[in-house]
Amino acid sequence: MPFVVLPDDPLSAAAGERAGDIVGDQVLRYPSGRPWIISTPDAQWHEIASPPGARIVSTTPPATALDIDRLTGNPIDHHSWNSVAGHISAHAHFIGQGPGGTRFQGNLSGSCRFFWALDNNLPLVSDSPAVLRAMTGAAPDLTSVALSLAKAMPIQPFAHRTMWSGITAVGIGRWLRLPPGGVPSTHRWWSPTGGPALPVAEAAAGVRDALRDVLRAQSRSAGLVTADLSGGLDSTSICYALDDLGRRFRAFRTSSTSPWNDETGRARAAAADLGVELVEFPPLSETSTAFTLDARADPVELAEGPVVWSASRGYLDVLAPAVAATGSRVHFTGLGGDELFDVVPGVYRSVWAERGLGALGVLRRHQLSGKFPLRPFASGVADRRSYAAHLRSVVAAVAAGRAARRADSYSWFPPPVLPGWLTAEGRALVVGALEEAAAGDPEPLGADPTAHQVVESISYQGQILRQFGVVFAGTGITWQAPFTDRRVVEAALRAPVSARLDAREDKRLLAEAVAPFMPRALFAKRDRGDFTADIYAEHRRRRHDLVAGFATARLADLGLVDPHRLLPHLDSPALADVGLLELERVVGAERWLRAIDNETRSTG
Known part of the structure; x- marks a missing residue:
């Protein structure tokens, strides 16, 4: 469920209005009354605990009971929240907010993940790069x-990189801290x-x-x-x-x-x-x-x-x-x-x-x-x-x-x-x-x-x-x-x-x-079972269209790919040990860039 989290800042009001247009109109608020989490109307937020001066929510309820009494000290302190955050983030997005700021933690695999960006120096955090792209106008x-x-x-x-300038992903086994009035930083929470x-x-x-x-x-x-x-x-x-x-x-x-x-x-x-x-x-x-x-x-x-x-x-x-x-x-x-x-x-x-x-x-x-x-x-x-x-x-x-x-x-x-x-x-x-x-x-x-x-x-x-x-x-x-x-x-x-x-x-x-x-x-x-033959079959079916299509490639327009060197490989991936995975990668990037162009033309 797409959502965006805003800091408790007077400047967040305008961002909150734009987020409502992009994401939805369900709003969880800070004690100050300012918007905290903005999400779709049907989003279900589960209040895990409310330690003194703090609040913990997740996108799904915990599978088992938690020892909330262990939440002592500074609510944003890594050690005091680590076990609870780790338990919840095994299967959901964890968001904990308190006087020390807000802690965001996804799971180890990244199937639940957080992204962040600055919008006129206002930090925004979301589970979706699409939301942040819409709010910041980020370019590839x-x-x-x-x-x-x-x-x-x-x-x-490179786990923190996304395909968009200014949009950053939280790395593998790391959690994101958004301190009051500060810039987001990440910290390691997982080790074998x-x-x-x-x-x-x-x-x-x-x-x-x-x-x-x-x-x-x-x-x-x-x-x-x-x-x-x-x-x-x-x-x-x-x-x-x-x-x-x-x-x-x-x-x-x-x-x-x-x-x-x-x-x-x-x-x-x-x-x-x-x-x-x-x-x-x-x-x-x-x-x-x-x-x-x-x-x-x-x-x-x-x-x-x-x-x-x-x-x-x-x-x-x-x-x-x-x-x-x-x-x-x-x-x-x-x-x-x-x-x-x-x-x-x-x-x-x-x-x-x-x-x-x-x-x-x-x-x-x-x-x-x-x-x-x-x-x-x-x-x-x-x-x-x-x-x-x-x-x-x-x-x-x-x-x-x-x-x-x-x-x-x-x-x-x-x-x-x-x-x-x-x-x-x-x-x-x-x-x-x-x-x-x-x-x-x-x-x-x-x-x-x-x-x-x-x-x-x-x-x-x-x-x-x-x-x-x-x-x-x-x-x-x-x-x-x-x-x-x-x-x-x-x-x-x-x-x-x-x-x-x-x-x-x-x-x-x-x-x-x-x-x-x-x-x-x-x-x-x-x-072992292998699907390489199927991918080769598709390549044989499409290779002439690929060669023709890459004659005018966006990757070439951006100065990243030399089409004269690439075209022989598109026709025959066995050349110079170039395999299907390498070709699939370059075709995927080209297709993505063309889709962005199509989107720009349709909305321009």
């Missing part, structure tokens, strides 16, 4: 556009649970308990719910967990044209075993929209920037009304499962740190099966540089135009790659942003590369989940991804890193967690 930020074109860009250093790794069985029990708690909380007000059932392990696990909890649900999936994608049979077998209806849609190749230049101009969607899930957009356009037609208002997805339980690039370095010489056998096996060059692999695994040192080293190489060290692929994050079609101006914007990030000496999101990459990736999935809710707000569906929930993430991070490299089972930790209610045989090593 060219640096953010250029960053969106690069490959393997680290997420955390400390202590030594638990045995796999004990960590799996923690994951199981957390998953059950999250599923109960996310579906507690629903009768019938719906869920993805692709045939992959993540969505299938959620379906079995829903069944274990006795929840009524229906399942949906799309298929692939690839003969090597064998998940259809597994999905049907699981649905039959669970006794649930499985609705199947045509293959993704028939609905994929990754390479269309058809520019939509909905201002709320445009404010999100280029959607990072455009290949699935066509499928979701048919899925959402089908889900709504069942009467379900809660739909579960398996987003985050790969990040939480599977191999990530930094896992080998983390396993070496965890097991030392005892890891040699498993590392050698993965080096051979992955065909990783031995010397760079060994060097990367043994690397002990800090996150900040790794970032500085990688940024220096990018700035100097040097090829990245292959060993760096196994560290805190894979080195970013600047596409050859970026202009000198585009490269300068990316390098400048990287150098600024490195100079800030950022901290990692975890104690080792695996934990850091897990949380970064979970935040990426959270962005996708949040955008689902924004784009399909008219359907009334709440999209849920239990594997991105902080409680499940923290439980999974207590397991030994080596559990990700089990020789017998895929996702061993998840297999242990759902073993009481899901057939263990489903986790036996096998080929």
Whole structure:
């Protein structure tokens, strides 16, 4: 539900009137009578507590009772409010207001997130960049556009950036403080649970308990719910967990044209075993929209920037009304499962740190099966540089135009790659942003590369989940991804890193967690389902239109892309190791810029 929060300031009256025109006319007020939160008429604010001189509200009620008596001292003090804010923000937006100012906290994944901007030096905070864009008239930020074109860009250093100049997002695991008469500042609230790794069985029990708690909380007000059932392990696990909890649900999936994608049979077998209806849609190749230049101009969607899930957009356009037609208002997805339980690039370095010489056998096996060059692999695994040192080293190489060290692929994050079609101006914007990030000496999101990459990736999935809710707000569906929930993430991070490299089972930790209610045989090593063939099929269908369309590209007009270098890749993505993801990224940025132009012409 879009809302905007204003400071308790005499200058906020005019902003409040404009916010009412943009957002709605429901107003929560300060004791002074000035507007505090302005939201849609149907918004439901839940008053959590009113400690002396303070007020705490959230967008959904807490799932369990809270020990409000712990709220002592300064109401904006980080330590006194931290546990309550963390509890509420696991599934909602937390807003706490008191004499020390206002605290805003979203969840770890960013599916509940805050944004802020200055409007004539008046700080505004919202859950929607669309609201802030409408209030401030923000223009696209060219640096953010250029960053969106690069490959393997680290997420955390740029998590605060949006696609709009002057609109800032609250970073991963951070909360926003708006002091009286001051400028907003952010502070870290989340860090991984400390202590030594638990045995796999004990960590799996923690994951199981957390998953059950999250599923109960996310579906507690629903009768019938719906869920993805692709045939992959993540969505299938959620379906079995829903069944274990006795929840009524229906399942949906799309298929692939690839003969090597064998998940259809597994999905049907699981649905039959669970006794649930499985609705199947045509293959993704028939609905994929990754390479269309058809520019939509909905201002709320445009404010999100280029959607990072455009290949699935066509499928979701048919899925959402089908889900709504069942009467379900809660739909579960398996987003985050790969990040939480599977191999990530930094896992080998983390396993070496965890097991030392005892890891040699498993590392050698993965080096051979992955065909990783031995010397760079060994060097990367043994690397002990800090996150900040790794970032500085990688940024220096990018700035100097040097090829990245292959060993760096196994560290805190894979080195970013600047596409050859970026202009000198585009490269300068990316390098400048990287150098600024490195100079800030950022901290990692975890104690080792695996934990850091897990949380970064979970935040990426959270962005996708949040955008689902924004784009399909008219359907009334709440999209849920239990594997991105902080409680499940923290439980999974207590397991030994080596559990990700089990020789017998895929996702061993998840297999242990759902073993009481899901057939263990489903986790036996096998080929994974893959939709690459469907995306290639769409590209083949559209490539001539792409080449013609990019002859007059907005990215070229802005001086970011050299169309002569780009056009051959648009026609054949196999050239110079350029892949579909890189092309999808540049097409998404171009489509977004064209949609902004269309919006400007329609309102001009």
